[in-house]
Amino acid sequence: MxxxxxxxxxxxxxxxxxxxxxxxxxxxxxxxxxxxxxxxxxxxxxxxxxxxxLDLTSISSITTGTNSRGVSIGGLGKNTDAANHQLIRKNYPLLTKAILAGASAQIRNMATNGGNLLQRTRCSYFYDTAMPCNKRMPGTGCGAMDGFNRMHAIFGWSDNCVAVYPSDMAVALSALNASINVMQQDGKIRSIAINDFHRLPETHPEKDNVLNRGELITSIELPKNNFAAHAAYVKVRDRNSYAFALVSVAAGLVLDGNKIVSAHISMGGVAHKPWQALKAEAILKGKTATLTNFRLAAEAEMSEAKPLSHNKFKVGLGINTIISALEMALKGTDFKA
Known part of the structure; x- marks a missing residue:
């Protein structure tokens, strides 16, 4: 060092x-x-x-008058505190599940909520300074493009970078339509939708997100939702702990009986950012919550995947993981606040 x-x-x-x-x-x-x-x-x-x-650790309700419109999570709060807070476990169990699926208890006790969003890819070519990597050193090339790319992207990649974004927490925040508050150099706060916060690689893979130099994450806001009782996070990895996702899915269903009013689905392990499954969400809206419809939506979403030489298995794995997450969400949240 x-x-x-x-x-x-x-x-x-x-x-x-x-x-x-x-x-x-x-x-x-x-x-x-x-x-x-x-x-x-x-x-x-x-x-x-x-x-x-810095005093940026609190978790509190966001209210207008007497009505709650969501929850604010401090950017410097610990992952463990966010996952286990009563407001989160009760109203956003999807976020609790995603955080607890990531890393180890020791790391969650140290890692901050803002830092979790800013973590960088675990691509082995990015970590190996002897290898070319446009993310680490722009203009040197992407070693993973023609190298061993089993863990890499199947959506949204470019010839400049095929790395994937590693956070579990951010995948849940994507499905929850969270927003990120950041303080600018002039002291003013700007809000960024989570699905606009991280970037696809395009021609600038060295830029992971849309933050400007000097901006500081102060809080994460979770809007009120109607799917706390029907949410699931499924993470598929090579081993059961201390491993990053091959594919993960955060899913929430707003139901009217067995009819899907709306679906909220985001994926991890497949792109340079949390991948919002917009095609699957659109197909499920207004449909009955059946295995047939879950499969139809999953296959439609994964039909646009562009796998690399060593990760074609992620297409079928993605279909099965979306279906599994939707089935678990339909069954209902499996723990109490």
Whole structure:
């Protein structure tokens, strides 16, 4: 690991200004991803700005008058606290399930909610500094394109990058239509829809998201929804723990009897960002909740996949995982708040 300066700060505005003064500085929160990248010499900040003392950890209802319109989650709150909070477990069990499916308990105790959204790909070519990688060093090429790409994207990739985004939490947030609040350099807050927050690689795979330099995630807002009782998160991986998804699916169903009023489906492990299954959602709207319709929607969504040389299996796996998640959502949430 290269030498770096460590700087403390106690306000969001001060942290942003410190980052603005040094183009090679990075924010440090939980550090569960950044420190690994520094050890591998992938990230090379010469200054870490400690933001752990900022007052951005609370979880609270968002109300208008006496009516709740959702929940706000602090950007520096820990993943464990978000997953186990009464408001989340009761009203957003999909998010609880997704967070608990990720990493280990020890990492969840350290990782922050904002940091989870900002984690970088686990592509082995990105981590190996001896290999070409446009995400790590633009213009060098994509080693995975013609290399071993079993874990890589089947949607939204470009010739410049076929890496996938690793977060489980973000996949659930995508299905929940969350929004991300960020503080800008002028101190103003802007809100970004979760499905607009992460980028597809296109010609700039080095840009994971739409944040501008110096912007700081302050909170995540979850709008009120009607599918808490019918939500599921299914994660398929090579081993049952400490592994990233081959394919994952977050699904929520708004039902009127056995009729699907609306479906909310997002996928992980298949693209450079959480992949919103818009085609499947559209097909299911107004249909009866049957296995036949679940399969029809899943097959339609996966028909647009463009697998690489080693991950064609993800197409069939995606179909089965969507169906499984929808069946579990129909059956009902399987734990109590």
């Amino acid at each position: 290269r030498p770096f300066k460590f700087t403390n700060t106690t306000t969001s505005y001060a942290a942003i200004n410190l980052l603005d003064k040094n183009p090679n500085a990075s924010f440090l929160a939980g550090g569960t991803n950044l420190l690994d990248l520094m050890k591998e010499d992938v990230e090379r900040p010469d200054e870490l700005i400690d933001i752990t003392r």
